[in-house]
Amino acid sequence: MKRTMLMLTLLVLAGALVFAGGRSEAAPDRKIAAMATDVGGLGDQSFNDGAYQGLLLGAPYGFEARVVESNQQTDYIPNLSGLAEDGAEIVFAVGFLMEDAVKEAARMHPDTLFGGIDIGGDDDLPNFQGILYREEQSGYLAGVLAGLMTKEHASAIPRLRPEHNVVGAVLGMLVPPVERFEVGFIQGVKSVNPDATVLSVTAGSFVDQAAGREAALAMIEQGADIVFQAAGLTGLGAIQAADEEGVLAIGVDIDQNHVAPDAVLTSAIKKIPESVEVVLRSVAEGTFQGGTVSYGLAEDATGLAPFHGFDSMIPQEVKDALEAARQGILDGSIEIATSRSQIRHLID
Amino acid sequence: MFTLEFLTNLLAATVRLSTPITLAAIGATICERSGIVNIAMEGIMVVGAFFAAIVAYTTGNPWLGLLAGVLFGGVYSLLHAFATVTLHLDHVVSGAVMNVLAFGITRFLMVLIVGHPGTTPSIPRGLGRYRLSIPLLSDLPLIGRALFGQTPIVYMGFFLVAFLTWFLFKTKTGLHIRAAGEHPLALETIGVSVYKMRYLGVFISGLASGLAGAYLSIEANVSFTEGMSAGRGFIALAAMISGGWHPVGAFLASLFFGFADALQMRFQVLRVVNLPGELFIIFPYLVTVIAVAGLVRRSRPPRAVGKDFMIERSED
Numbered sequence: 001m002k003r004t005m006l007m008l009t010l011l012v013l014a015g016a017l018v019f020a021g022g023r024s025e026a027a028p029d030r031k032i033a034a035m036a037t038d039v040g041g042l043g044d045q046s047f048n049d050g051a052y053q054g055l056l057l058g059a060p061y062g063f064e065a066r067v068v069e070s071n072q073q074t075d076y077i078p079n080l081s082g083l084a085e086d087g088a089e090i091v092f093a094v095g096f097l098m099e100d101a102v103k104e105a106a107r108m109h110p111d112t113l114f115g116g117i118d119i120g121g122d123d124d125l126p127n128f129q130g131i132l133y134r135e136e137q138s139g140y141l142a143g144v145l146a147g148l149m150t151k152e153h154a155s156a157i158p159r160l161r162p163e164h165n166v167v168g169a170v171l172g173m174l175v176p177p178v179e180r181f182e183v184g185f186i187q188g189v190k191s192v193n194p195d196a197t198v199l200s201v202t203a204g205s206f207v208d209q210a211a212g213r214e215a216a217l218a219m220i221e222q223g224a225d226i227v228f229q230a231a232g233l234t235g236l237g238a239i240q241a242a243d244e245e246g247v248l249a250i251g252v253d254i255d256q257n258h259v260a261p262d263a264v265l266t267s268a269i270k271k272i273p274e275s276v277e278v279v280l281r282s283v284a285e286g287t288f289q290g291g292t293v294s295y296g297l298a299e300d301a302t303g304l305a306p307f308h309g310f311d312s313m314i315p316q317e318v319k320d321a322l323e324a325a326r327q328g329i330l331d332g333s334i335e336i337a338t339s340r341s342q343i344r345h346l347i348d
Numbered sequence: 349m350f351t352l353e354f355l356t357n358l359l360a361a362t363v364r365l366s367t368p369i370t371l372a373a374i375g376a377t378i379c380e381r382s383g384i385v386n387i388a389m390e391g392i393m394v395v396g397a398f399f400a401a402i403v404a405y406t407t408g409n410p411w412l413g414l415l416a417g418v419l420f421g422g423v424y425s426l427l428h429a430f431a432t433v434t435l436h437l438d439h440v441v442s443g444a445v446m447n448v449l450a451f452g453i454t455r456f457l458m459v460l461i462v463g464h465p466g467t468t469p470s471i472p473r474g475l476g477r478y479r480l481s482i483p484l485l486s487d488l489p490l491i492g493r494a495l496f497g498q499t500p501i502v503y504m505g506f507f508l509v510a511f512l513t514w515f516l517f518k519t520k521t522g523l524h525i526r527a528a529g530e531h532p533l534a535l536e537t538i539g540v541s542v543y544k545m546r547y548l549g550v551f552i553s554g555l556a557s558g559l560a561g562a563y564l565s566i567e568a569n570v571s572f573t574e575g576m577s578a579g580r581g582f583i584a585l586a587a588m589i590s591g592g593w594h595p596v597g598a599f600l601a602s603l604f605f606g607f608a609d610a611l612q613m614r615f616q617v618l619r620v621v622n623l624p625g626e627l628f629i630i631f632p633y634l635v636t637v638i639a640v641a642g643l644v645r646r647s648r649p650p651r652a653v654g655k656d657f658m659i660e661r662s663e664d
Contacts, residue, residue: 041465041466041574042464042465042466043458043464043465043466043467043574044466045466045467049466168617171625173626174624174625174626199617200616200617200625201613201616201617201625202616202624202625202626202628202629203629204625204626204629205578207573207574207575207576207578208576208578209564209568209569209571209573209576210365210368210564210568210569210576210578211578213568213569214361214364214365214609214610214613215613215616215617217361218357218361218610218613218614218616218617219617221353221354221357222617222618233466233467233573233576236467236569236571236573237568237569240476240569240570244476244477259470260470
């Protein structure tokens with residue numbers, strides 16, 4: 001009897017788990033735009049969520065969104081292939097960890113279109129479009145802001161500590177997009193404040209809020225008064241630490257002011273949904289092309305979020321410097337390195 | 349670099365980082381002393397963290413969240429007790445299922461209650477805001493902030509280490525729990541139910557792991573994130589073993605792991621050695637492996653841990 005009860009309970013729970021992953025079913029006359037998440041899954045407030053929002057933006061072009069979540073890396077190819085075999089018009093792979101899997105799937109299904117967020121394209125794959133972002137540009141602008149505010153204009157915001165010239169960056173894992181954010185940030189700080197110290201901690205996870213908090217606290221102890229986070233959900237802990245300790249934070253990917261309105265100065269933006277929408281529009285209009293597209297300031301895909309409550313406190317001089325940096329990036333007079341090995345002279 | 353200020357901060361961070369590990373490890377110690385192997389702390393922590401955050405968010409009261417985290421941790425652990433004691437399933441298999449199930453349940457409930465997976469909205473006020481600095485003592489150099497300038501659940505951790513040590517070694521129930529793990533037949537012979545003692549042992553570890561989860565979601569942070577336990581339940585398992593199945597030993601081992609973690613972050617911040625961050629991250633885990641390998645020989649598990657105990661009964 002008890003065994004039967006246990007079996008029933010387990011069955012119900014197992015059923016619940018199966019259906020938890022389900023999403024809307026497409027009507028037969030609709031085109032399907034699909035995506036397979038990486039292991040982070042939906043709810044990461046980063047590229048997986050961004051890509052899903054992008055799929056939803058495809059509705060005006062007649063697309064129905066469908067998502068399959070990957071529990072482990074070995075799910076990537078089956079998930080991507082499964083979506084292609086289900087008749088999806090285009091299948092997105094999300095996150096650079098899926099690079100090999102999506103290219104393999106694209107070779108296996110030459111009649112289906114594929115897209116890849118944070119993945120570079122290949123010349124011999126006409127049905128695959130890789131989408132990369134210029135994270136270093138957002139990081140650079142965040143760095144210019146942090147570099148100017150931490151010392152020179154520290155009196156403008158009560159939360160800043162004029163006695164120190166230190167800012168910090170909390171990183172999730174050192175994957176290429178995160179590295180571009182960090183490297184851009186360091187260059188931005190140093191471009192306006194060469195004497196500043198830029199601290200950096202890699203937390204080793206994108207979901208460990210407690211580690212993000214401790215990493216930020218370790219920096220704040222050393223005098224950091226602006227903490228930039230490029231750490232996904234781990235970074236929420238970093239923002240929380242900055243708020244608790246009465247200093248400032250800079251968010252990432254989306255406008256994160258809502259996380260802690262008193263602490264989040266701005267956010268280094270990466271507009272994934274809009275770029276997915278651009279791809280879907282090109283599919284609907286029949287202008288889809290393989291290869292790599294790169295989204296940056298020129299496409300309004302990178303940059304800084306609004307300052308919200310801090311807008312009136314940030315001196316015009318700083319805003320002018322940010323605008324100058326923006327123009328410099330746009331006209332090519334400011335070149336930003338994208339990997340740590342290129343900026344050894346700034347780090348060591 | 350190693351100023352007094354630095355060391356004071358380092359010790360405070362050590363205690364903060366070790367608290368969830370301590371709680372899970374001392375609970376697991378009680379559980380294994382009763383004869384049930386428990387590798388499910390990771391999953392129980394996730395369940396505790398989730399319910400603590402959800403209740404704190406919906407009621408706006410973090411203390412109710414704390415209570416919910418502890419209770420749901422306890423209730424969830426009863427599934428392990430039911431599977432291992434009543435149904436006589438293998439303890440490790442049940443524990444593994446508990447861990448996987450916890451991630452599935454919380455994801456399902458996230459979608460159901462919050463409307464999306466990932467992370468819950470921020471709770472209005474976390475327990476981290478209730479910092480209790482004991483006057484004078486918290487100003488002591490080095491240990492002041494670490495021991496007397498902390499937040500509620502950290503103090504509860506200190507208290508529970510002392511309380512559970514007393515409970516396990518100085519009370520009759522504690523003796524019965526230990527007997528259930530050493531020689532269950534002898535215990536049954538004197539008329540004490542081994543099943544009950546083992547249920548109690550598992551339940552206590554569930555409450556403690558639930559509290560560890562609540563610490564992560566509503567004291568160290570202000571929201572629940574799926575998978576936020578990030579391996580701490582397994583580190584707690586190592587702490588329990590290196591601590592020789594004794595609450596104080598488990599506490600000291602947890603402090604050691606917390607110290608390793610606090611230290612590696614400061615090594616990254618100060619760039620003591622110029623190495624990639626990833627190499628520092630493995631430091632606490634490396635220390636864990638060495639500690640377990642080095643200390644495990646000297647510690648002896650309860651004699652009947654992991655062994656099934658079945659009472660012969662007439663058909664009812």
